[in-house]
Amino acid sequence: MLLNLKDIILLLHPILACTFVFPVIGIVSYFAWQTRQRRLREGAESKKIPPTVGREHVQLGNLLTAGVVGITLVAYAYSVIFGFQGFLMQASEGNLDWLRVGLVALMFAVTIASLVFLYQAHNRIWRGVFATLTGIGIVVLGFQPGVFRRDDEWYVSHFYYGIVASLLMIFALAIVQDIYQDRTQTWRRVHIALNTVALILFLGQGITGTRDLLEIPLSWQAPAIYQCNFDSNSPDFKTCP
Template sequence: MSLDDVILLLHPALAVVVVFPLIGIVLNRAILTRRRRLQTPSGKSQIAPTVGSEHLQLGRWLTGSVVGVALLGLAYPIGSKILETKRWTTHPFQVVFILFMFLTTIGSLILLYRARPWYWRAIFAGLTSLGVIVLGFQDGVFRRDNEWFVSHFYYGLVATVLMILSLAMVQDIYRDRTQVWRRIHILLNCLATLLFFGQGLTGTRDLLEIPLSWQKPHLDRCDFVNQTCPNVSSQLPVVSPPLV
């Protein structure tokens, strides 16, 4: 496998090895947190009181890993396009801007982890989300605009923004006695869970559609609209039958 193929595999491998197991644990702790909260007024619950803080700790890791994996997924096609077209010779400012956006997005996420007052959380959540969105609309990213409803890109973008919002609203969930923020959190994250399932499905589909680098020149000759490839058997060298 060439270095190019290995770099392409980093994103799906990290998603499968790190992000999806984390989603499983976060979901488990979320269900236990809710069950415990609903059981507690009517008597003693068997569920450990630590489930809420475990959900929060792992949720914080989940936000970081989802943003990280999304940025990695975007960096590969954007970087490939820049290298392929030698963009820095024709549009040097665009290349600097893209680098700046990657750094600003990561910096804003770090500051979001540290922010406490609501306005800083809103500003850094906004900046992180904006960074991911702006990077998503750069040249080279395969967005599947004509089939947006089954697009790995759009599902990933929305799921990433929902994780950023979850991190930004933690303090509000704890402070709010009316439970409105808690309900908003549940609603948004049920949607995020569905989108994560979608990411699993659309990601494996996309992986199947991307050829290894040595196969690419051959597959480039195929007609992807009509789903046909040149007849390979007609191009094979004619081998004369052995003389007996």
């Protein structure tokens, strides 16, 4: 087999995105559209839409938040260990800081626990607290060494799109009760606007993710590939020895 264990672990995140997260995005969007059409009674067909579509949108929305935050954490776990300047590279250079390893592991645990508590919290303040903690975890872990952010081309960065999409999913989960309780429909409008953006970001994730996958060499080919010239200011840009 051409893949080493490291390559297989790298594939876990794209596999989960393609087989689980993207199908769920499709179903959530379908029910979102039905919920809206039913509420506004748009079109002759809308009278046939069952009253359960709103609840089904939310149930699958819950699953979507878990899925998106989950695959983001899977990507981080790979990157902080195997990524450029990640733990393995730090260890081979003799400057691995075990305190940092411990803190990162703790941060993973706190982020997952906060999300679990967010699902259970009913009180508004606690929902705010756990959503904030989950979001902080997603951001802090994202800025650890090893995570590839594409800072110089942030506008086409899989990392920045992904982090914003993850935060939007956490926010959607946090305001579910507000959407239902708000008579003025303000939270509903906020939700629609933000999650339309999220939908566009998900499209971007499909594009930037497949691009990144194409750019990353197989682990045993990497030593040869990284001798090539990646510096766009150099006259030998895009050439290999």
